[in-house]
Amino acid sequence: MKTYRIAVIPGDGIGKEVVPAAIEVLDQAAHLDGSFQFEWTTFPWGCDYYLETGKMMPDNGIEILKGYDQIFLGAVGMPNLVPDHISLWGLLIKIRREMKQSINVRPAKLLQGLPSPLRKPNDFDLVVVRENSEGEYAESGGRIHSGQDEVAIQNAIFTRKGTERAMRYAFEIAKTRRQHVTSATKSNGITYSMPFWDEVFVQVGKDFKDIGQVSTHIDALAAFFVMKPESFDVIVASNLFGDILTDLGGAIMGSIGIAPAANLNIERQYPSMFEPVHGSAPDIAGQGIANPLGQIWTGKMMLDFLGYHELGTRVLNAIEATLAQGIKTADLGGTSTLRDVTSAVLNHLR
Ligand SMILES: NC(=O)c1ccc[n+]([C@@H]2O[C@H](COP(=O)([O-])OP(=O)(O)OC[C@H]3O[C@@H](n4cnc5c(N)ncnc54)[C@H](O)[C@@H]3O)[C@@H](O)[C@H]2O)c1
Ligand SMILES: O=C(O)C[C@@H](O)C(=O)O
Ligand SMILES: [K+]
């Protein structure tokens, strides 16, 4: 039997609750399939680890992770105890960078059984391809002087390689979907990087003449996510624009607690990392009321990446059947617990 060795990093807050729930579902999915199994190895890295050791993960953490097939992560961050830029750059973003997980795929669609907060949504089904290695998230800049003279500089870095890679990937997946890519730009306000982004989009687009292509300013695009989400198929966005758009993608589905994500090393040279869009939700952590569906759907994306598409579809069907039954956590207006929702998904998967 094929065994996949998965490194598990529950991380902080609700990550510690939703990850075990999703593992139960993935184990059952593997059992149903019968041809493979998961071997999970859990690492206690995160803010608690930082408070004990002064590091978010050990110095050889990346080397350790390279020994696994994939990484399954919950969320990182305890802003009351560790500054967010320290915790995220010490674990989540460090892994994304060092494992060259340069593409972050984040779908959003109108789910059966889950009313969208939009008043009369048409059926939407979109996917955001977020550039995941550079852009506005660049360790370039600094702070000098103090008091009234203080200066902070943060440079955004866009390379042709990174920009092209994200755009090519977006066009490739559009080929398998509804044949359309929207590029999120802001070349009216940002005068160097975004005109460059637009030029690369036109150049890459020439290799995909059969795919519809349009550039839309991110401000208008955000409004269209609310007003006419059904008009989108694939959206390619820079790191920060993609970050913001995908919380919005979660929101129009019903909650950011259900939005899934996959940080892909598309070259398959290193493990990819599967972790949902949402964070550690300190406001509800430890109460057993977090929505596990984002983490479970993220597990479905891992199944897809491993080639088990039909099984992945069964997991998504079980999620929708659970919602249709009215078994929902508080973020979706329900009264069910994380345990109730997980049990229902397991039942529907059987
Ligand atoms: N990928 C990640 O690990 C990641 C992503 C976003 C934020 N963060 C970190 O998480 C911490 C909290 O950030 P935030 O509050 O801005 O965002 P958040 O996503 O953690 O929470 C935003 C709101 O959504 C709710 N929510 C999120 N996930 C939910 C779920 N599964 N079920 C029910 N409700 C859910 C929370 O209760 C909160 O009200 C910060 O430290 C931040 O840096 C980490
Ligand atoms: O900014 C980030 O990438 C962290 C988090 O908000 C995410 O979306 O993964
Ligand atoms: K997350």
Ligand SMILES: [Mn+2]
């Ligand atoms: Mn985010």
